[in-house]
Amino acid sequence: MSSYSAYPRVFRSELIHKLNFFRDSKIEELGQYCNDIDLNKYHYSPVIGKKVSELKIQNIRKEIIEIVTELNFPNKPNQQNTQDFDIRITKYLFENLDLSPNEASKNEIWSFFTCELIPDIVKWRFFFNSDATSNDALIDRYIGGRRNTVQRLWWRAYTFKNLIKEEDPYSFLKYLNSDDMREIEERTTLFGNLNLVRAIAYSFIEVKKKNILKSTLPRDILRDVIRRLLRQVPWLSFESLNLSETRFQVVEVYNQTLKNFNENTFIQSTEKNISEHKIINKDPEQNSDKTILSKDKLVNLISQKLQTNFKITNPNFVTLKSEDKKHAVAIYISKRYERTNQKYWYTINNNHEQFLAEAKSSYIILGMEEKDFCFVIPYKWFDERKDFFSRNLTINGSRTHLYIEDDAGESYIVRSKDSDIPLESIESFIFPENFQSIQSNYEPIHESQLIDPSIQLIKKYGNKGISTSELIKELRSILKPSGEDTKKLKGRSDDKFSQKVRNLKSHRKLDNISNISFLNDRYYWLNNIYTNKNNLSIPNSIDWRSEHFIKILKEKLPLSGGLKAENQWNVLKMFNNRSILDFQDEASKRSMLAQYKNDYSNHKNDMPWWDQELYYCLKRKIIKIVDEKDNDISLN
Numbered sequence: 001m002s003s004y005s006a007y008p009r010v011f012r013s014e015l016i017h018k019l020n021f022f023r024d025s026k027i028e029e030l031g032q033y034c035n036d037i038d039l040n041k042y043h044y045s046p047v048i049g050k051k052v053s054e055l056k057i058q059n060i061r062k063e064i065i066e067i068v069t070e071l072n073f074p075n076k077p078n079q080q081n082t083q084d085f086d087i088r089i090t091k092y093l094f095e096n097l098d099l100s101p102n103e104a105s106k107n108e109i110w111s112f113f114t115c116e117l118i119p120d121i122v123k124w125r126f127f128f129n130s131d132a133t134s135n136d137a138l139i140d141r142y143i144g145g146r147r148n149t150v151q152r153l154w155w156r157a158y159t160f161k162n163l164i165k166e167e168d169p170y171s172f173l174k175y176l177n178s179d180d181m182r183e184i185e186e187r188t189t190l191f192g193n194l195n196l197v198r199a200i201a202y203s204f205i206e207v208k209k210k211n212i213l214k215s216t217l218p219r220d221i222l223r224d225v226i227r228r229l230l231r232q233v234p235w236l237s238f239e240s241l242n243l244s245e246t247r248f249q250v251v252e253v254y255n256q257t258l259k260n261f262n263e264n265t266f267i268q269s270t271e272k273n274i275s276e277h278k279i280i281n282k283d284p285e286q287n288s289d290k291t292i293l294s295k296d297k298l299v300n301l302i303s304q305k306l307q308t309n310f311k312i313t314n315p316n317f318v319t320l321k322s323e324d325k326k327h328a329v330a331i332y333i334s335k336r337y338e339r340t341n342q343k344y345w346y347t348i349n350n351n352h353e354q355f356l357a358e359a360k361s362s363y364i365i366l367g368m369e370e371k372d373f374c375f376v377i378p379y380k381w382f383d384e385r386k387d388f389f390s391r392n393l394t395i396n397g398s399r400t401h402l403y404i405e406d407d408a409g410e411s412y413i414v415r416s417k418d419s420d421i422p423l424e425s426i427e428s429f430i431f432p433e434n435f436q437s438i439q440s441n442y443e444p445i446h447e448s449q450l451i452d453p454s455i456q457l458i459k460k461y462g463n464k465g466i467s468t469s470e471l472i473k474e475l476r477s478i479l480k481p482s483g484e485d486t487k488k489l490k491g492r493s494d495d496k497f498s499q500k501v502r503n504l505k506s507h508r509k510l511d512n513i514s515n516i517s518f519l520n521d522r523y524y525w526l527n528n529i530y531t532n533k534n535n536l537s538i539p540n541s542i543d544w545r546s547e548h549f550i551k552i553l554k555e556k557l558p559l560s561g562g563l564k565a566e567n568q569w570n571v572l573k574m575f576n577n578r579s580i581l582d583f584q585d586e587a588s589k590r591s592m593l594a595q596y597k598n599d600y601s602n603h604k605n606d607m608p609w610w611d612q613e614l615y616y617c618l619k620r621k622i623i624k625i626v627d628e629k630d631n632d633i634s635l636n
Contacts, residue, residue, distance in 0.1 A: 004100040005052040008042030008116070009108035012143055013464060015115050019138045022119055023127070027074045030120035034061070037116060043460075045103060060096065061117055067092060068121055076128050085125055086153060087173045093150055094157035101158060107144025110151035114142050122149045146185060156181055159194065163202055175205040183222050189233055190226065192345070196238050199250040200225065207254070216261045224257040225250075234349045234397050240318055240332050298331050298367050298374055305376060305431050306363075319355050328359030328379075333367040334404075343414065344368050344404040348382075350397035357383075366404065375404075375411070375429040385424075388415040412486075419469035421495055423476060425486050444484050447500055451509055453478050454501075458516055458523045465522035472501045517554030517621065524553065537635060538580070538614060538625075545581040548633060551624050552576040556617065567599045568613045572623070580625070584610055 022030070037057060044051050065073070067088050071081045103109060114122050119142070126141045126149065127133050140147040146155075160172040160181075184190070184197055191197050204222050207213065213221070229250070232238075238246060255265040299320065303310055306327055310320040320329040330352045334344040346366055356362035362379040390401040403414040405423065411430075412423035457474050458466055466474070481497040488495050494502070503509070510516050510523070517524045539545070556569045571590065575583040587610035591600055601609040617623040618635065625633040 004103060005056070005098040006044045006050065007052050007097075007099070007103065007109045008039060008044060008112045009106065010042065010111045010115060011108055011460070012111065013462065015111055015143055016139075018115065019135055019142070022115075022123065022138060022142055023133050025123075027120045027123050027128075030123055031074075034117055034119060042112065043108070045106070057117065063096070064089065064092065064118055064121060068124065073121065073124050077124060082125060083177065086178050089150065090153040090157050090173065091170050093154045094161065097154070099154065104151075104154055104158070107148070107151070110144040110148045110154075111142070113151075114144075114149050118150075125149060146188075152185065156185075159191075159197060160201055163198055164205065172201065172205070175208055176201060180204065180219065180222065183219065183226065187226055187230065190229060193238050193246075195241075195243050195246045196229075196250070199247045200229070203250055203254045207258075212258075212264045214263060216263055221254070221257055221261065221263075224260070225253050228253045228256060233347075234399055235351045237318055237332060237347055237349070237352075239334055239345065239347060298333070298365055301374055301431060302329055302331075302363065302365055302376065306361075319352060321359065326360050328356050328362040329365055330356055330363075331365045331367070333369060335369045344406075346402040346404075348400045348402065350399070353383075353400075366402065368404075373430055373432060375426050376431045377426065377429050385413075385415070388418040389413075390416045419473065421488075421498065422473050423486070425482070445479055445481055445497060445500065447503055447509060449479070450475060450501060450504060454504060454510065454523075455513060455516070458510075459525045461523075462525045465519075465524045467522050468502060468505065471523065472498045475501055519552070519554045538611060542581060545584065546579050547628055549577060549579050549626050549628075550575050550583060550614075551626055552622070553624060554622055556622050561601070564599065564601050568601065568609060572610075572613050572617065580614070583614075584608075587613075 025033070037054075039051070039054055039057065068085060071077065071084050071088075077085070099109075122141055126137070139145075141149050144151060146152060157170065160176070162169045163172045164175075181201075184200060190200070200222075204218070204225075207221055208218050232249075232253075236249070238249070241249065258265045299310060302320075306322070308322045308324065308327060310322055310327075310329065318331055320331065321327070330348065332346040332348070334346055336344060344366070348364065356364070356379040364377045364379060364382055365374055366377065367374040386400050390403075392399055392401075401416075403416070404426070405412050405414060411426050413426050415422050415424055453475060454471060457471060461470075476497065479497075481495075485497040485500075486495050505518065510518075515525055550572070552573055556573075568587075571587055572583060575586070587600075588608070591609070601612065603609065604612060614623070618625070625635065627633055
């Protein structure tokens with residue numbers, strides 16, 4: 001069983017409204033705010049070990065406070081204080097939080113730390129003088145993301161720990177300051193490749209340590225190297241290079257930059273002292289080296305499948321062409337990227353596509369480091385679907401990104417831009433075929449199994465709402481349908497699973513949940529505002545009715561009362577976010593016009609039909625009443 005801890009999660013939507021509070025409060029007030037943390041009110045991952053204890057949370061805060069107190073907290077920090085904060089908290093977080101990389105990739109975890117556990121320390125570190133602080137700056141430092149106050153530090157330790165073969169595993173902190181690391185971290189195209197980013201950082205440290213620069217600032221060298229590497233990304237697949245090939249390529253780029261700045265270059269041998277990336281895993285069975293597949297093995301596999309010999313056409317060993325020139329192949333290998341939802345990730349650039357398109361028969365080979373089978377995908381299959389995949393343009397052309405998910409026992413290509421079928425099985429492309437991983441004992445998912453997770457998702461999205469397409473995607477991620485559930489329906493773009501989710505609406509499976517409303521193809525979760533009392537009373541005051549507003553919560557379905565009731569609703573729904581008085585004026589005007597005399601209900605018990613309509617909709621939570629500040633008004 002995993003010994004990692006599951007930490008509380010706080011969602012972005014719950015925090016945005018607190019930004020002004022963080023800006024306007026004093027450090028001492030924020031310290032009082034986080035003294036009483038009730039861990040039972042937060043969300044947790046259902047699969048990451050045990051929930052962190054209240055004692056552990058209290059100790060984390062206490063120990064961080066002890067560290068920053070030595071750095072002049074809560075008095076105004078100087079530059080040395082902030083630098084020491086980054087160094088010491090980097091070590092503390094990585095050594096003491098017991099976080100898995102997958103858990104650490106969730107922004108909501110870090111939002112809990114900065115907004116609930118240590119908001120006073122964030123204020124001290126970044127916003128000691130807060131009068132002119134912008135919302136964007138507050139979002140960057142308080143809410144989870146790559147600039148979050150502590151999230152960025154944990155990932156630095158994960159990425160660069162043991163970078164240099166020195167006794168201190170955190171020795172990289174002696175040579176790389178925050179500005180240096182930010183230059184690398186904020187280039188997300190490069191930062192997702194661990195071998196590449198470590199090679200960049202190691203060579204930069206070598207430039208600093210050897211003191212080879214005559215007149216150029218070290219960071220200017222780093223920026224130029226990053227620009228050169230970014231220009232190479234569209235045509236060179238760094239993900240397919242092994243560790244030594246990556247190091248060689250990076251040192252070559254550094255030497256090009258040094259030469260361009262008229263500085264001394266350094267030789268490849270300086271790279272031999274770079275340490276392997278090794279993070280001690282809490283689960284012993286995961287510590288072993290699981291790399292099985294290599295490009296040589298993939299060449300043998302494709303040669304076996306197509307019964308032909310291949311000639312290497314690319315010095316970096318990505319593209320191949322058969323000796324008879326009938327077959328073209330592009331080879332890609334990916335590790336499992338824990339930071340991106342356990343996906344395998346491949347990048348196909350336009351040069352690769354052009355190479356494959358020129359051959360009569362061409363294939364894309366997708367391999368996974370820890371598995372000894374691959375997917376042999378016809379280029380034609382890929383070309384027909386590439387509009388569904390994530391793509392981006394650079395000055396050197398386009399790149400298409402492929403993602404494979406395999407958590408459900410079946411491998412899928414992620415169709416990022418297809419809301420109807422976001423996942424498509426690629427089991428038929430497995431080679432050798434005896435590695436077929438599809439589950440033979442898979443039981444189809446029933447509609448009844450969708451109800452509880454759907455309710456939880458709708459509740460999570462709250463008043464933002466979740467569309468049917470988004471609900472399908474979320475449920476697919478949770479329930480991992482495979483086999484029969486992923487088969488397309490005849491004459492439809494849906495598969496069986498997505499149709500079952502759509503049936504929740506058509507079969508009225510969620511109608512008996514009073515907090516759920518469905519409006520304009522979105523599900524909303526509503527707070528209980530009104531009861532079913534019969535003594536609701538809307539004041540007759542003109543001033544009151546002009547200062548209170550109608551908010552439509554959901555469609556008035558099913559309509560009862562025939563055509564007149566439908567006509568009444570058609571008038572009321574025109575007045576969403578408008579005053580009750582505006583609605584009353586329009587309704588009474590229509591009632592007096594001869595052309596409308598048969599379209600609306602008559603007065604009943606001395607109550608005009610427009611008030612009857614308001615009461616009906618209030619009791620059934622079809623509408624609510626709010627004041628000028630958008631506060632809910634409860635009527636007695």
